[in-house]
Amino acid sequence: MRPSSFFLVLLVILALGDGALLFLSSLQVHSTPDQQAEEVLVAGLGLTDLCLATEARYTRHVAITDAIAPFMDHPGALDHFPSGSFYGVAQ
């Protein structure tokens, strides 16, 4: 086989693989999030933020935190976002 044909076949295989991957994960979309439940929760409880990180008001409630968040609640916490993101609590 010519190298260019081989390369083309390789690209097609990779592209098909990617297509299959996108298709597979789009199937997962239907199984995981419960959009209606989400809507009910957000509207019913008046939630303003996602629960991604829970350690301080400015990580748990990013959108409605203090303008100046001086201080984390965890006694071992180091300080503000960037370092707080990279280091865990001092044990």
Add this chain to the structure above:
Amino acid sequence: MNTGLEKQRNLLDYGLMSLWRRKTKNLSVLLVFALVIFLMSSFQFLTGALTDVAQQALRLAPEITVQRMVAGRQEQIPVSYGDTLQEIFGIRRVEPRVWGYHFSTTTGGNITLLGVSSFDPRLETALLQGRLPNGSTAGEVVLGQGVVRDLDLQGRRKFSFFRPELTQKTFTVTGEFKPESELLTADLMVMSIADTRDFFHISDTYATDLLVTVANPAEIETIARKIAELLPDTRVVTRPQIQKTYNVVFGWRSGFGSVCLLTGLAAFIILAWDKASGMTPEEKREIGILKLLGWQTSDVLAVRFYESFAVSFLALLLGCTLGYVHIAFFDGALFRPVMFGWSVITPHLHLVPVVRFGDVLLVICFTVLPYLAVTVIPAWRAASVPPDSAMR
């Protein structure tokens, strides 16, 4: 077939063959390049996924949240402020909300306690088991799955927390939220508003903040401005602002991570430049011979371009695929600390990466284009070797 096209295919063949002759070297370049692209595309896909999840989930977030600021900090807001707001035309409902954090000294987890004045019966559908607190019995709570894991009740229905002045308050678990909703509920402990006031010692005349529902969503900004004018000591947060905040937060976090990656990218590009600009005598002779045989400078350049293109395009496909798998099937495990921060109570969440044309274009601009530039530009000098150099 068209001879012009056939010629380009011949040149592609030639480039691929010469890549294959040095396969160990070129495969390692491909792998390192794919790794760099993997890291960058992971950030882009993760940011896209989180932004999308935030937009989707917070579509029905409270339209306006009013908080009172004292000396630059958020303080409790008098419930009477709500009555003042009723004067504004267009506001349908003002609801006081009482909520706060409880730090568990035993587990290190930080739990969000949320008081609700009246439970929407539809909330039952969000429960995995049990029922909603009925409002009349004190101490009834519904827990999120993260709290369930953190407290580790092992089947017990009752547990106690200390109030600020160290008296105990006992809670009874009446239900748990579904695991699917962890992105919203993992750290929540939902109870009646009276229980929250009792636990935090907040008097009936104060609340944490006020939720304002407006009749016409198109008027959110106007009404928010009126509220700010009427209550100058408050901060007014609107739903569009919340959504914007999420874009900005994830954007800057991924930007922060990407900047850290830039050093790695720069190192790789310098390596590629070094590799491409240093020409061995054999390469020089090869180009001289090709030119004697009737190859133009542009043909030699085209071969170099096809070589670089093949390497970078394969690396792009591989890197982006790996990035997608990393987010879709491993939930972005490598970058969770950067995007989420550390936590004791962590939601178990499944992310669906979003492949946006713009993100892929950004990755191409930061990786493929510099690589093409640093490999093809030195090749220009190489390709202009005079043909008689092979005759001497």
Add this chain to the structure above:
Amino acid sequence: MMISIHNVYKTYNQGLTNEVAALHDINLDVQRNEVICLKGPSGSGKSTLLSIIGCVFPPTSGAAQVAGKKLSRLPDRFLTLHRREYIGFIFQQFNLLPQLTVLDNVMLPLMVLGYSLEVRCEKAVVLLERLGVDHRRHFLVSQISGGELQRVAIARALINDPPIILADEPTAHLDQKLSERFLGFMEEFKQEGKTIVMTSHDPLVVEHPCVDRVVEMMDGRTRSSCS
């Protein structure tokens, strides 16, 4: 007239301190189907003259016309176009690419002309068969003998079917038997109507019956004599 060279000068590194005058007032006319041998000691300008005839670079001054095209002021790009259509080169060092197979080497000039793989292969195999090195076609160039190398180089020079064949010291690395075989091929090409210019100081070449004319060169000047 296939090749006509009048008052041609070639100076390397012109204007620099290491300036070298390689050709000095050269005049040479070659008829179609003529075989010419340029003879002279090394450094006499044979290879430079061959390069000018082969459209590798233009002369510094003077008029050079090859296959009906004036080369004097032609840019590189057009020299290349002209070269690949009219000229076949056989080099002293063969100049084959050691990392490629025999077949790939022979097909190199056809790649940039837009021939498909099948056509390229067919043309190359026909020539390799004719020159008797067909059985080596999938060998790497580094794996075959000197005589075979030269036949591969001849095949590559002929693949475009050029009217002019240029050979630079073609027998320098061959023993007598192989040299005679090479000259046999040249005779065949002459009968096919090719114009051939060789450089050599090998008496075997200079005195061969197929050579129509010997041009002696010395210090960048010519001295014609009939053979």
